[in-house]
Amino acid sequence: MSAATGSNRVIERDLVVIGGGPAGLAAAIAAREAGGDVLLIERDRILGGILNQCIHDGFGLHRFGEALSGPEYAGRFISRLRELDVPVMQNTIVLGLSRDRRLLVSRLGELQEIRARAVILAMGCRERTRGALSIPGHRPSGVYTAGAAQNFVNMENIMPGSRICILGSGDIGLIMARRMTLEGAKVEAVFELLPWSSGLPRNIRQCLVDYGIPLFLSTTVVDIVGMGRLEGVRVAQVDEQRRPVEGTERFVPCDTLLLSVGLIPENELAREAGISLSPITGGALVDADCMTDVPGIFSCGNALHVHDLVDRVSEEAERAGRAAAAYVSGALPKADAPVAVRPGAGVRYVMPDHVSVPKVISGPEKITLAFRVTEPRRDGVVRLTTDDGVVLKEEKHPRLHPAEMVWASLDLSQFEEMKRSGKTLEVSAS
Amino acid sequence: MTEKTIESIKGEFVCVVCPNGCFIEAEYTTEGGAKLLSLAGNRCERGRDWVRQELETPMRTIATSIPVRDGDFLLASVRTAAPIPLERVADVMREIRARTLDAPLSIGQVVIKNPAGTNTEIVVTREVARR
Numbered sequence: 001m002s003a004a005t006g007s008n009r010v011i012e013r014d015l016v017v018i019g020g021g022p023a024g025l026a027a028a029i030a031a032r033e034a035g036g037d038v039l040l041i042e043r044d045r046i047l048g049g050i051l052n053q054c055i056h057d058g059f060g061l062h063r064f065g066e067a068l069s070g071p072e073y074a075g076r077f078i079s080r081l082r083e084l085d086v087p088v089m090q091n092t093i094v095l096g097l098s099r100d101r102r103l104l105v106s107r108l109g110e111l112q113e114i115r116a117r118a119v120i121l122a123m124g125c126r127e128r129t130r131g132a133l134s135i136p137g138h139r140p141s142g143v144y145t146a147g148a149a150q151n152f153v154n155m156e157n158i159m160p161g162s163r164i165c166i167l168g169s170g171d172i173g174l175i176m177a178r179r180m181t182l183e184g185a186k187v188e189a190v191f192e193l194l195p196w197s198s199g200l201p202r203n204i205r206q207c208l209v210d211y212g213i214p215l216f217l218s219t220t221v222v223d224i225v226g227m228g229r230l231e232g233v234r235v236a237q238v239d240e241q242r243r244p245v246e247g248t249e250r251f252v253p254c255d256t257l258l259l260s261v262g263l264i265p266e267n268e269l270a271r272e273a274g275i276s277l278s279p280i281t282g283g284a285l286v287d288a289d290c291m292t293d294v295p296g297i298f299s300c301g302n303a304l305h306v307h308d309l310v311d312r313v314s315e316e317a318e319r320a321g322r323a324a325a326a327y328v329s330g331a332l333p334k335a336d337a338p339v340a341v342r343p344g345a346g347v348r349y350v351m352p353d354h355v356s357v358p359k360v361i362s363g364p365e366k367i368t369l370a371f372r373v374t375e376p377r378r379d380g381v382v383r384l385t386t387d388d389g390v391v392l393k394e395e396k397h398p399r400l401h402p403a404e405m406v407w408a409s410l411d412l413s414q415f416e417e418m419k420r421s422g423k424t425l426e427v428s429a430s
Numbered sequence: 431m432t433e434k435t436i437e438s439i440k441g442e443f444v445c446v447v448c449p450n451g452c453f454i455e456a457e458y459t460t461e462g463g464a465k466l467l468s469l470a471g472n473r474c475e476r477g478r479d480w481v482r483q484e485l486e487t488p489m490r491t492i493a494t495s496i497p498v499r500d501g502d503f504l505l506a507s508v509r510t511a512a513p514i515p516l517e518r519v520a521d522v523m524r525e526i527r528a529r530t531l532d533a534p535l536s537i538g539q540v541v542i543k544n545p546a547g548t549n550t551e552i553v554v555t556r557e558v559a560r561r
Binding site for chain 2 (some may be wrong): 052055056057058060061067069070071072075153154155156157179182183200201202203204206210306309311398399405
C-alpha cells in the first residue's frame with residue numbers, strides 16, 4: 001500500500017479506532033481504560049458523529065437514567081475521552097485498510113500510513129436513498145433522505161420545504177415529522193410499505209399522533225411528480241406481495257419528500273480488508289468479542305449492525321474496546337472452532353455470529369446476544385436452543401417487534417458445554 | 431331512585447417515558463374528572479403515572495434549536511428542562527423561535543426562563559464556542 005501511495009510518513013500505533021461517533025468514542029474510552037495505547041480517527045471536524053444532529057431527547061435512559069439530547073450524550077463521552085488524553089485525529093479520512101492492519105489516511109490532503117496492531121471499525125451507517133428503492137418518476141429537487149433533512153434543519157439552519165411527505169416510518173423519519181412541524185412546516189403524511197411501522201412505538205405516539213400526522217401502512221410512493229421542484233407524489237396501497245393495488249392510487253401535493261427507508265452499515269473499508277460480511281445485516285461476521293474473521297480487526301456499533309438505541313451501541317463498543325486492548329496485550333486467546341450462533345424461526349439475525357471459547361478477558365461471564373424478529377408478535381416467546389433441540393433458555397415477551405432489537409444472555413459455561421459436545425446455538429421466536 | 435352506573439372507557443396508551451415504549455391497556459372513567467380504574471402492560475410504575483398524566487394533562491418535552499451569533503456552530507440545540515403541557519408546545523415554540531443567542535454557550539446553560547408561563551426552562555444542549 002505505502003509504495004503505491006508514495007506516503008512518506010509512517011506512524012505505528014497499538015490500536016486505531018476508525019470513527020468518532022458513539023461507537024468509536026465508547027470503544028476508544030474502554031480500550032484506553034483497559035490500559036491500551038489508542039488513536040481515534042474522525043472524518044468530521046467534530047466528534048460525536050450522527051448524535052450532533054440528533055437534538056431530540058431520549059438518549060441515555062438506560063445508561064445515565066436521564067433523557068439527554070444527542071449532543072449531550074456525545075458530550076459525556078467526549079469529556080471522558082479528553083480526561084483520558086486519548087489522541088484524536090479530526091478532519092481525517094481513512095482511505096484504505098489492509099488485512100495486516102495498515103491504514104492509509106488523508107488529513108487535509110496529506111497522506112499518511114498508520115500501522116496498527118489492532119483496528120476497531122466504528123464507521124456507522126448510511127441511509128438508503130431513492131436510487132436503492134427505484135421509485136419511478138421525475139427527478140426534481142425536494143427529495144431528501146430524512147437524515148440529510150435533519151442535518152439541514154438542525155446544523156445548517158435551512159428548511160428543506162414547507163409541505164412534506166415522508167416515505168418510510170423509520171425513527172429518523174418520525175423524528176423529522178415532528179421536527180418539521182415544530183418549525184412550521186405542514187407534514188401531510190407518513191407512508192409505510194410494510195403492514196407495520198418500522199419505528200419505535202413511542203416515536204409513533206410522540207412524533208405523529210401528538211401532532212395529528214397520519215401514518216398509512218401498506219402504502220408506498222409509486223410516482224414522483226415535478227419538473228424542477230417536487231410538486232407531489234402519487235401513492236398507492238400495496239398487497240401482501242407489496243405490489244401496488246390498482247384503483248388505490250391518489251396524488252398528494254407536496255414540495256418535499258423525505259425518505260426514511262432503512263440504514264446500511266458503512267463497510268467499504270471492511271470489504272477492502274477482506275473481512276466476511278453478513279448478507280442480512282451488511283455488517284461483519286463477528287464473535288462475542290466483536291472480532292471479525294480477520295484477526296485484530298474488530299467492529300461495533302452501526303457499522304456492525306443497525307441499532308435502535310445508542311445506549312446499546314455504547315455497551316457493544318465498550319466490549320469491542322476491551323477485547324481489542326486485550327488482543328494487543330496478548331491476553332485474548334486465539335480461538336479454534338467457535339460455537340456457531342444461528343437465527344431460527346421468526347428471527348432475522350443474531351449478533352454475534354459465533355462465540356469463541358475460551359474467553360478470558362475480564363468482565364462478566366455472560367455472553368450477550370442481540371437479535372431482531374421477522375414480524376411483530378404479542379405474547380411472544382424467545383427460545384435459545386441447541387441444534388438438537390435442547391432448550392437452554394426461554395423468555396416471555398409481551399411484545400416483539402422488528403423495529404426493536406431484542407437482547408438475551410447466556411452463561412459462558414453453556415457455550416463451553418456446547419463446544420465440548422460440538423453443538424450450535426439457535427435463537428427463535430414464536 | 432335510580433342507580434347511576436358509571437361508564438368505563440377502555441383505551442390503549444403508549445408510554446414514552448423510556449425506549450421500552452410499553453403498550454398499556456387502561457380502563458378509566460371521565461365523569462367528574464378522569465379516573466383510572468385498572469391498567470395492564472406497563473413494565474414499571476412510571477407507566478401508571480404516565481397513563482394518569484395522559485388522562486389529565488398530556489405532558490411532553492420539546493427539543494429545537496436557536497440561531498447563534500459568532501459561534502462555531504450556526505445553531506445551538508436546546509430543550510425543555512422539564513415536560514410542558516402538550517397543548518402549550520406551539521406557544522413555547524413561538525417564544526423560542528423569536529430568539530437569537532450569542533456565543534459562547536455551554537451545555538445546561540439556561541437561555542429562556544419560564545417560556546410561555548410553563549414553569550420550566552429552555553437549556554442549551556450543545557457547546558458552542560466563539561468563532
